[in-house]
Amino acid sequence: MDLFSTMKHSLFILLIVSLPFWLGAQNSYFPMQCEGEIPSDFLESTSTKIDKDNHTKNKKELGISRKEIKDFNAINNYYVDLLLKGGQIVFGTDMNDYVNKVGGLVIDNFDGIERDDIHFYIVKSSSVNAFTTENGIIFINVGLIAQLENEAQLAYVIAHELVHYKYHHAINTYTRKTTRSSSSITRNKKTVDALEYSREQEFLADSIGFVDAFMKLDYDFNQVLNLFDVLLYSNLPFDEIEFRSDFFNDTNYVVDADYMLGKVDLISNPDEYDDTYLTHPNIKRRRNRMIDLVTNFESKKKDKFIINEDIFKELQKQARFEMSNLYIIDFEYAKAFYNSYLLLRKYPDNKYLNKTITYSLYALAQLKLNDKLGKSVTHYSRVEGNSQRVNYFFIEAKTKDVGFLALKRLWKYKQQFPADKYMSDLLDDITYNLIDEYHFKVGHFYSPLHQRVEGDSISKEDEFKELSKTEYEDLSKYDKIRYDKKYEKYFGSDHNQSSSVFKTENYRYILSTETTDDDFKKYYSSIYNKVEKKKAVEEILESVVTEANVTVTIRETSDTLNIDKMILVNPVYYYVKRGEFKINNFEEKETQISESFVHVAKAGGIDVTLVDVLDIRRNNVAKFNDIAFMNSWLVELENVTTSYGNSIMIPWQTNYLYKIMDKYDMRYISSYGVLDEKGFINPIQKYMNVIGAALFFPASPYFIANIFRGNNTVEHLFYCVDLKTNKIVYYNREQIEGKSNKDFIDLLNYNVINDLNKL
Amino acid sequence: MKRLIIIISAIIIGGLYGGVVAQDRPPGYIGKRILINADATLSATYDLDMWFKYGASAQYILKKKFSMGAGYLFISKNVLTPSRSDNFYNYSAFDLYTHMVSVDFYFYNGIAPVGKYFKVSPFYMYNYSPNYYANGTLKEGNLDEYSAPNYAEEYATCNNWGLSILWGRQRIIKEIIVINYGVKLGVTLLNPLTQKFFSDDLETSESGSNMSFMEYVSEQNFVSTSISFHMSIGIIL
Numbered sequence: 001m002d003l004f005s006t007m008k009h010s011l012f013i014l015l016i017v018s019l020p021f022w023l024g025a026q027n028s029y030f031p032m033q034c035e036g037e038i039p040s041d042f043l044e045s046t047s048t049k050i051d052k053d054n055h056t057k058n059k060k061e062l063g064i065s066r067k068e069i070k071d072f073n074a075i076n077n078y079y080v081d082l083l084l085k086g087g088q089i090v091f092g093t094d095m096n097d098y099v100n101k102v103g104g105l106v107i108d109n110f111d112g113i114e115r116d117d118i119h120f121y122i123v124k125s126s127s128v129n130a131f132t133t134e135n136g137i138i139f140i141n142v143g144l145i146a147q148l149e150n151e152a153q154l155a156y157v158i159a160h161e162l163v164h165y166k167y168h169h170a171i172n173t174y175t176r177k178t179t180r181s182s183s184s185i186t187r188n189k190k191t192v193d194a195l196e197y198s199r200e201q202e203f204l205a206d207s208i209g210f211v212d213a214f215m216k217l218d219y220d221f222n223q224v225l226n227l228f229d230v231l232l233y234s235n236l237p238f239d240e241i242e243f244r245s246d247f248f249n250d251t252n253y254v255v256d257a258d259y260m261l262g263k264v265d266l267i268s269n270p271d272e273y274d275d276t277y278l279t280h281p282n283i284k285r286r287r288n289r290m291i292d293l294v295t296n297f298e299s300k301k302k303d304k305f306i307i308n309e310d311i312f313k314e315l316q317k318q319a320r321f322e323m324s325n326l327y328i329i330d331f332e333y334a335k336a337f338y339n340s341y342l343l344l345r346k347y348p349d350n351k352y353l354n355k356t357i358t359y360s361l362y363a364l365a366q367l368k369l370n371d372k373l374g375k376s377v378t379h380y381s382r383v384e385g386n387s388q389r390v391n392y393f394f395i396e397a398k399t400k401d402v403g404f405l406a407l408k409r410l411w412k413y414k415q416q417f418p419a420d421k422y423m424s425d426l427l428d429d430i431t432y433n434l435i436d437e438y439h440f441k442v443g444h445f446y447s448p449l450h451q452r453v454e455g456d457s458i459s460k461e462d463e464f465k466e467l468s469k470t471e472y473e474d475l476s477k478y479d480k481i482r483y484d485k486k487y488e489k490y491f492g493s494d495h496n497q498s499s500s501v502f503k504t505e506n507y508r509y510i511l512s513t514e515t516t517d518d519d520f521k522k523y524y525s526s527i528y529n530k531v532e533k534k535k536a537v538e539e540i541l542e543s544v545v546t547e548a549n550v551t552v553t554i555r556e557t558s559d560t561l562n563i564d565k566m567i568l569v570n571p572v573y574y575y576v577k578r579g580e581f582k583i584n585n586f587e588e589k590e591t592q593i594s595e596s597f598v599h600v601a602k603a604g605g606i607d608v609t610l611v612d613v614l615d616i617r618r619n620n621v622a623k624f625n626d627i628a629f630m631n632s633w634l635v636e637l638e639n640v641t642t643s644y645g646n647s648i649m650i651p652w653q654t655n656y657l658y659k660i661m662d663k664y665d666m667r668y669i670s671s672y673g674v675l676d677e678k679g680f681i682n683p684i685q686k687y688m689n690v691i692g693a694a695l696f697f698p699a700s701p702y703f704i705a706n707i708f709r710g711n712n713t714v715e716h717l718f719y720c721v722d723l724k725t726n727k728i729v730y731y732n733r734e735q736i737e738g739k740s741n742k743d744f745i746d747l748l749n750y751n752v753i754n755d756l757n758k759l
Numbered sequence: 760m761k762r763l764i765i766i767i768s769a770i771i772i773g774g775l776y777g778g779v780v781a782q783d784r785p786p787g788y789i790g791k792r793i794l795i796n797a798d799a800t801l802s803a804t805y806d807l808d809m810w811f812k813y814g815a816s817a818q819y820i821l822k823k824k825f826s827m828g829a830g831y832l833f834i835s836k837n838v839l840t841p842s843r844s845d846n847f848y849n850y851s852a853f854d855l856y857t858h859m860v861s862v863d864f865y866f867y868n869g870i871a872p873v874g875k876y877f878k879v880s881p882f883y884m885y886n887y888s889p890n891y892y893a894n895g896t897l898k899e900g901n902l903d904e905y906s907a908p909n910y911a912e913e914y915a916t917c918n919n920w921g922l923s924i925l926w927g928r929q930r931i932i933k934e935i936i937v938i939n940y941g942v943k944l945g946v947t948l949l950n951p952l953t954q955k956f957f958s959d960d961l962e963t964s965e966s967g968s969n970m971s972f973m974e975y976v977s978e979q980n981f982v983s984t985s986i987s988f989h990m991s992i993g994i995i996l
Contacts (some may be wrong), residue, residue, distance in 0.1 A: 600789050603789045603790060604789075604790065692942060695986060702940075702942075702988075734869075734870075736868065736869030736870065736874060737868050737869065737874065737875055738868075738869060738873070738874040738875065741930070743788070743873050743930055743931040743932070743934075744869075744873055744874065746788065746789055746931075746934070747786070747788055747789075747869075747870050747873045747874075747931075748870065750786045750787075750788065750789045750790065751786040751823070751870050753786075754784065754785070754786035754790075755786075758784070
């Protein structure tokens with residue numbers, strides 16, 4: 001090792017070892033972002049990569065036809081680029097450096113592969129996985145780093161992936177899968193064969209990776225077998241700690257015992273599953289095959305770490321922190337909640353973890369309010385371990401409980417960090433939605449020890465003495481009715497039956513502590529008044545509308561939006577020909593549709609800033625990260641948006657997007673895509689064209705061409721989000737018969753601009 | 760006074776309509792909503808006789824999928840008229856000129872003015888001939904003897920009405936040039952089947968009986984409008 005390498009190594013160690021200090025000192029965490037120079041994998045166009053591969057891939061070496069190679073190169077590069085440029089891949093971080101170092105160690109001991117052949121990238125994905133492309137890119141998921149126990153396991157994973165690369169497993173599986181056949185039985189058989197082939201390749205990668213590379217290193221061989229245990233239980237979180245209700249409890253409120261699962265099911269042994277239709281073999285089978293191999297050899301040394309244990313532990317911690325972020329982005333709020341819960345036990349004051357757990361609670365409450373919890377939370381009967389308790393709680397707890405617990409936690413967060421605008425927006429949002437749903441006044445919540453303190457929010461007119469159960473029973477029938485009515489007026493419509501009056505309503509204790517705080521009462525009442533004011537306006541308008549028999553659209557604000565500039569993120573173009581996705585010239589088309597949008601927007605008086613990965617220069621990693629965030633945010637937004645274009649909640653990544661939008665001085669962010677589809681002509685149209693050709697023979701070429709040309713449709717999807725209000729202000733989906741020629745795209749784009757100008 | 764009321768009403772209604780249009784302004788093509796076209800229509804009959812019509816049209820986009828316009832087409836045709844004389848046919852010929860004006864309603868499949876559309880056009884046809892015998896007798900002669908020896912003092916004329924529908928596609932090139940093509944079907948009110956019902960009413964010439972002229976007109980109008988191939992080129996403003 002020369003002096004320069006030694007210095008670099010020392011610097012690297014210093015940097016990594018300073019991580020805990022950084023985490024501790026900041027007492028926070030920022031989601032992973034790319035650093036340094038942008039690698040050429042991200043900057044080259046897909047078509048260039050396809051051309052390059054078409055010239056370099058040797059059909060003799062691969063044993064497949066030129067056409068199969070070309071097809072594979074197109075598909076492979078398209079999907080890999082989609083991943084590379086989609087905002088999920090990380091380069092240049094400490095985690096990348098570490099993986100590169102471990103990877104380099106393995107490659108150096110692997111015959112036939114050079115370090116330059118392989119590029120390692122980290123994928124911001126919660127799934128426990130790693131995968132390789134034909135071009136020598138090895139992707140390691142954050143989820144895998146979070147679950148691995150040591151460096152030896154990571155080295156073995158890399159050795160396994162290198163075998164896939166060396167023996168061209170990706171292209172071989174592809175050609176087996178895509179072999180054409182007219183018979184469906186043959187096609188099915190081919191698919192099963194391809195899967196079997198894929199599983200065989202996994203066994204090969206397991207054994208060759210061990211023999212050709214891992215064995216030559218000083219790692220503990222037993223870690224190979226331990227890795228299979230990690231994979232076997234990868235569906236479980238990184239730790240198993242009981243989820244306890246005291247997380248929510250305070251001096252006034254204790255979670256209803258019915259919401260907590262007494263005993264969780266034992267974690268089953270997930271090794272007996274059928275792998276016929278899976279690409280990877282049953283893990284138990286893989287482990288059993290490896291036992292014979294591993295036990296035949298004795299490790300020279302039994303190292304679990306060669307590069308550095310401390311670095312590994314720090315990066316593992318970083319990966320676990322990152323998991324909360326990734327689960328939220330993936331719409332898995334219960335998992336995010338539990339992941340943060342586990343980490344908070346070790347880092348109770350960490351601002352980031354407090355934020356992720358609070359957001360998860362907010363998101364789950366919003367889902368419950370919208371009856372969409374099932375979209376995010378798996379039923380507890382299908383979950384194992386302590387996650388079962390978490391899922392049980394969110395499924396069984398009433399919406400009111402989860403909602404007001406979220407409100408309580410957000411209020412607490414606001415008290416701690418009053419400058420955090422994003423979390424204040426979440427608080428406003430959930431408070432508004434809860435009041436809109438239940439119409440509870442602040443007095444509805446019991447004051448501490450259930451002794452109401454007279455406050456400003458209770459007017460004398462409304463004031464009345466609440467009776468004990470015995471006092472109530474002594475009332476006459478009519479007095480009971482009067483009492484109930486008054487009770488309803490005072491506390492809201494939720495209590496219109498006398499029997500429910502004295503039923504323990506535990507949720508009314510949730511905000512007991514907060515009701516002693518004047519600031520809270522003031523805040524809650526202001527939102528309450530806002531909701532009531534809106535309700536009153538709606539009622540008046542409704543009566544006017546009913547009388548006049550006209551339709552009126554109610555706007556929340558009388559101001560027009562006046563959209564004069566916006567950001568447009570990565571427009572996408574897809575071409576589907578007779579049900580088959582085609583990659584032909586998609587980059588040219590994407591450029592064309594982007595240019596069209598910018599041009600027609602300008603004609604319509606809107607200045608559009610296009611942010612596209614293809615425009616980025618090598619040293620502009622900041623812009624690359626901005627685009628990655630915007631892409632990821634848009635995916636998240638789609639997840640939290642109903643098919644009608646209404647968002648259920650404020651996306652998590654809006655938190656980070658505020659800064660980016662400030663940087664660009666933008667309030668509106670938009671995205672759009674075009675789907676160009678060529679389908680078959682329907683029988684009626686076919687006959688109409690035949691008749692047309694016969695009736696009007698001079699134009700028969702036109703009619704005959706129609707028969708063979710098929711139907712073309714263009715689908716145009718566009719939406720625009722106002723980051724000031726966190727709402728989708730415009731959503732448009734248009735499907736029109738025609739081709740995506742320039743005039744057609746201009747037309748569709750201007751249609752959007754025209755609508756935006758009316759807002 | 761009555762005239763004033765009509766003018767004021769027209770202004771108010773126009774203003775209201777304008778208001779509605781402004782409120783729901785259709786996108787058009789990058790904001791352009793006026794199209795002016797030079798049109799050509801070709802019809803062919805069973806005996807391969809070709810009719811060529813040319814003219815101009817304009818349309819204004821009123822709604823996202825709807826536009827309205829007007830069109831003019833001119834047809835010039837030398838009509839051969841066989842007449843039996845003893846044992847053989849003689850042919851006469853006369854020049855038939857037709858001015859055709861229409862009101863056009865365009866319904867677009869997608870967004871006006873690009874893509875497939877369907878057009879409905881009620882039209883009016885004014886037919887006249889400068890060399891058709893006003894007394895109703897055809898000039899006897901050979902094919903090369905076109906002109907009548909005695910011109911009528913007044914033209915033989917005939918009015919007709921009809922309705923056409925067109926299925927077409929429209930494209931815009933370089934953001935200004937409009938290209939349009941389609942197939943048109945039409946029907947005239949006065950046609951070989953109905954002409955006998957109109958014989959009294961449709962006598963438009965003041966120079967006496969021109970029944971035969973009307974018969975020819977009804978046939979020629981019917982043939983020229985029944986099915987045709989339409990093309991046009993124009994600009995969008």
